[in-house]
Amino acid sequence: MGGGCFCKLEKNLANLMRKWLLNIHLYGGLICAPYLIIFGFSSLHFNHHFGFAEAELKSIEWQAPLNTQPDKDDNAMAEAVRNDLGLMGWTLPWKMKREPSGDVEFDLERPGNPADLPGGFA
Numbered sequence: 001m002g003g004g005c006f007c008k009l010e011k012n013l014a015n016l017m018r019k020w021l022l023n024i025h026l027y028g029g030l031i032c033a034p035y036l037i038i039f040g041f042s043s044l045h046f047n048h049h050f051g052f053a054e055a056e057l058k059s060i061e062w063q064a065p066l067n068t069q070p071d072k073d074d075n076a077m078a079e080a081v082r083n084d085l086g087l088m089g090w091t092l093p094w095k096m097k098r099e100p101s102g103d104v105e106f107d108l109e110r111p112g113n114p115a116d117l118p119g120g121f122a
Contacts, residue, residue: 068081074093077104078106081104081106087108087115088110089108089115090109095107
């Protein structure tokens with residue numbers, strides 16, 4: 001007789017534990033769901049760049065005096081112009097070109113701030 005009572009208590013304890021785990025799992029999932037949805041959307045946007053969330057690109061143009069001496073080497077000339085204008089970044093040798101008139105055109109790259117420096121540096 002005494003064993004039946006203990007077995008019933010054990011079943012009640014198991015059901016109570018099962019309800020607790022079910023509630024923890026259910027409400028924990030409901031709490032985490034918005035974070036996972038936002039994380040998923042931001043990951044998709046980071047990889048695929050949705051059109052409705054694009055920022056407007058702003059182009060800044062300015063002029064400055066240049067006191068650089070002409071150089072035969074394109075890379076050395078580009079670095080001299082960069083240093084003279086006080087810009088930061090790397091010159092991109094694969095995007096450099098020298099016009100027949102001697103003008104050098106090159107791009108300057110810095111993470112987040114690309115710059116295109118037109119010719120006119122002879």
